[in-house]
Amino acid sequence: MQERVQLLLEIADDELILGWRDSEWTGIAPFLEEDVAFSSIAQNEIGHARALYELAARELGTTADELAFDRAPEEYRCARLVELRLPSWEHTSARHYLYEEADALKLEQLKASDDAELAGLAAKIDREEVYHRMHAQMWFDRLENEPRFVAALDELRPLVGLRDGHTPELTELWEEMTMVRRSQPAGTTW
């Protein structure tokens, strides 16, 4: 049981924090069409996080929002890769590509799980991730000869799969993410 929750939180936290980072591009992406497209990816990621949190929340007797917002930064189980604030497109695309690659493997494992609920949700998420992978590949194909993109890939690749602690950037993100929520007592509706 405990293990299942931990696994759910690991993936949910990854998707939440990555989705948060990706949503930072809404309004300021390199060009308008890509802005709209990338925002959908960010929204999907948050949507995935929500669905995963809901599964975990049922087990823990809490709510998805409480899991998403009301834990302390140390309690999040996300990988370092997703925490990084990457305000450059070459780094964002590189992370997108690397993350989707790793995520595909993880989802395959989950889809094969004995846990029917988890396997079912993984299958649903994967059907959306197909498009994310296409998008990441599309940008990879366009940028693979750009030195700065290659450099970004090299820089970020070692971080894939590393879950060895959090960066100060997570705390910064958490503070901003929770500031409105923390301004009122727990349980306040927004």
Place this chain on the structure above:
Amino acid sequence: METREREFLEYVQSGGQVETDDWMPDEYRARLRKFIEMHGNSELMGVLPEREWILRAPTLQRKLALTAKVQDEVGHAQLIYRVVEDLGKPREECLDDLISGKSKFHNVFHYPTKTWGDVGVIAWLVDAAAIISQKALLKCSYAPYARIMKKICWEESFHILHGRDVILTLMNGTDDQRELVQEAVTRWWGPLMQFHGNPIPGEEDPMLVWRIKSQGNDEARQQFLDGYVPQIWELGLTVPDPKLRKDEETGRWHYTEPDWEELKHVVTGHGPRTGERLDLRRMARENSAWVRSVVLAEAA
């Protein structure tokens, strides 16, 4: 006025529409393009006050809704700039002029957003004011613009509901939350009243004469007040204008004359957040110039 121009004027005034490659008087084309460009600029700049709050949204639902709303606005900018481009001004030139301050955007997007209350008020009231203007464009004499307005208005319908939902939740919440809403309404009232522009008699408003829009500034403002002041008052909120009331006989709202000097001052680039936001646009654009040259230009 030349015969051909007069015929065109009669044609549009009786409901006729034109397409991109049809003949248009130079004055019509120039005014039309400038008007549409300002709309595109406004959608693009409107994104900036709201996107800060995407990161601070207090629930997953609000986070998703706000991201989707801002995404829509970017999408609208894309649709609108495409129309401007087909009228002869490339998108990059529009962005150059926006950033340099040469072209304008609506007053409301020059003001700061200070609290989560602003997020609600913007989606509820500012968007409402904007939708009234946008509905008046559905029958624009320039058909490509009228067509995208249909999609834009359809997408805006969720924005208003989202806004109302945020506000109602706050009003049903804690005292602090109610205060957030009141404070935001008080602060946004001035810009809201100025939003539709100073009153111009119909015959003197080129946008009406050429049937680019089908409603005058004053009429739009009256429509806004009629629709939304009751919504504000029924929640127990107050509006910072002691003169605001509806004349039951004439059906017209009376109010303190908005500060037209402030409006002029703001839209000419002197709003409280104008400089900062244009800087953000400029920096974002500079940082991603290499992406456009790799991805877009090489395909040309």
Place this chain on the structure above:
Amino acid sequence: MIYEVFRQERKGQAFQHAGSVEAPDEAFAEWYAREQFGRRGESEALWVVAREAILPIEDFVDELNRNYHRVDGYPLKEKLKEARARAGTTAARDR
């Protein structure tokens, strides 16, 4: 490159022009069209075409008024009146 997007709102309906997107190639155009005109499931289907592939036709010639193959080429009121008069009958609706 500009790609025009045509949209089918519901099954069985005609595809209508919905707008255009700028994209470097078909892969990007597909993504952007899908996003701009279908992210809310508002379209049943989309057709995406490079603008340069579209062949516009706007001039139609009919110098000699070829109404023989149009409804307005067949005003029958007078002939019908004459024929009824000859047969001594009145129009069905006058009885």
